[in-house]
Amino acid sequence: MEGIDINPKVWFTIPIMGGIPVTDAVCISWIVSAGLIIFALVVRFYLLPRFQEVPRGFQNVLELFVEWVYSFSHDTVHEFSGELAPYIGTLVLYLGFANTIELLGLRPPTTYIATTFALSIITFFLINLYGIRKKGLWGRLKDYTKPVPFIAPIKALTDLAVPVSLASRMFGNILGGLVVMELIYKVIPVVVPSFLSIYFTLFDGFIQTFIFITLSLTFIGEAIE
Numbered sequence: 001m002e003g004i005d006i007n008p009k010v011w012f013t014i015p016i017m018g019g020i021p022v023t024d025a026v027c028i029s030w031i032v033s034a035g036l037i038i039f040a041l042v043v044r045f046y047l048l049p050r051f052q053e054v055p056r057g058f059q060n061v062l063e064l065f066v067e068w069v070y071s072f073s074h075d076t077v078h079e080f081s082g083e084l085a086p087y088i089g090t091l092v093l094y095l096g097f098a099n100t101i102e103l104l105g106l107r108p109p110t111t112y113i114a115t116t117f118a119l120s121i122i123t124f125f126l127i128n129l130y131g132i133r134k135k136g137l138w139g140r141l142k143d144y145t146k147p148v149p150f151i152a153p154i155k156a157l158t159d160l161a162v163p164v165s166l167a168s169r170m171f172g173n174i175l176g177g178l179v180v181m182e183l184i185y186k187v188i189p190v191v192v193p194s195f196l197s198i199y200f201t202l203f204d205g206f207i208q209t210f211i212f213i214t215l216s217l218t219f220i221g222e223a224i225e
Contacts, residue, residue, distance in 0.1 A: 006175070008112050025112040032098045032109070036090075065089070076217040077224065080130055084220070087126075088213055091119070095212060099174055099205030102181070103197065108205070111175040113167060120163035123216040127162065131223030140223070162219055170208050177204045 008023030043062070051059050069089040074081035098110050109115045131140045144152040177200040184196055 006112070008114070023112075024107060025109045025115055028101065028106050029098065029109045029115065031106070032094060032101060035097060036093055039093075072213075073217060076221040077130070078221075080133075080220075080224065084126070084130075084217070088217065091213055091216075092209060095119075095170075095209040096206060099209055100201055102178065102201050108174055108178065110170055110208075111178050113171045116171040117163065117167035119170075119212070120166040123166060123219065124159075124163040126216070127159070127219050127223045130220050134224040143223075166212065166215060170212055173204060173208050177201065 008025040010021040011024050011027050012022055014020040014022060047058065047062075055063050066089065069092065070081060070085045073085040073088050077084055095110065098115075099108050101108055128140065131143070135143070144155045181197060181200050
C-alpha cells in the first residue's frame with residue numbers, strides 16, 4: 001500500500017534564481033484563493049446589485065453568514081469585532097474550502113504543517129497587535145507578570161506555544177481524516193467511502209475550521225482583557 005507523504009510534492013519549478021520549487025500545497029492554496037476571489041467578484045458585481053430589501057434565497061444565506069460572523073466576533077473581541085470580523089469571515093471561507101477540497105480529488109493544503117503554521121502565525125501576530133493596541137506595549141508586557149512576576153517566563157513560553165498548538169491541531173486532524181479515507185478506499189473502494197467522506201471530509205473539515213477561528217478569537221480576547 002502506497003504511503004501518504006507528509007511533505008509537499010513539487011508540481012513545477014520556476015526557472016529563476018536557480019529554480020524555485022512550487023509545491024502542491026502552494027498550488028492548491030492558489031486554487032482555493034482563486035475560487036474565493038471569483039466568488040467574491042460574482043457576489044460584488046453580479047449579485048449585490050440585485051439584492052432586495054427583503055432577502056430571499058442566496059441573499060438570505062449570505063446575510064445570515066455575515067451576521068453570524070460579526071456576532072460571533074463581537075461576543076469575544078467586543079470593540080474590535082468590526083475590524084476582525086472580515087478576516088474571520090475570510091478565514092472561515094478559506095479553511096472551509098481548503099479542508100474539504102478532497103471532495104474534488106485534491107489534497108487539502110491543511111494536511112501540510114507549513115500551511116497551518118502560516119495561518120497560526122497570523123493569529124499570533126493579531127494576539128499581540130490587539131493586546132498592544134488595547135493596553136499599550138508596557139501594559140501588554142505587564143500581563144506576563146500577573147498574578148506574580150516570577151511566572152513571566154512561563155507565560156511567555158505559553159504564548160509562544162500558541163501558534164504551534166493551533167497549527168498542530170488542525171494539521172493532525174485533517175491529515176488523520178485523509179489517512180483514514182485513503183485506507184478505506186484501499187479496502188472498500190466503492191459505495192462505503194462516499195458515506196464516510198461525509199464525516200471525515202465534510203464534518204471534520206468544518207469542525208476544525210470552527211475550532212481554529214474560535215481559538216483564534218479566544219486568544220485575542222484574552223490579550224485585550
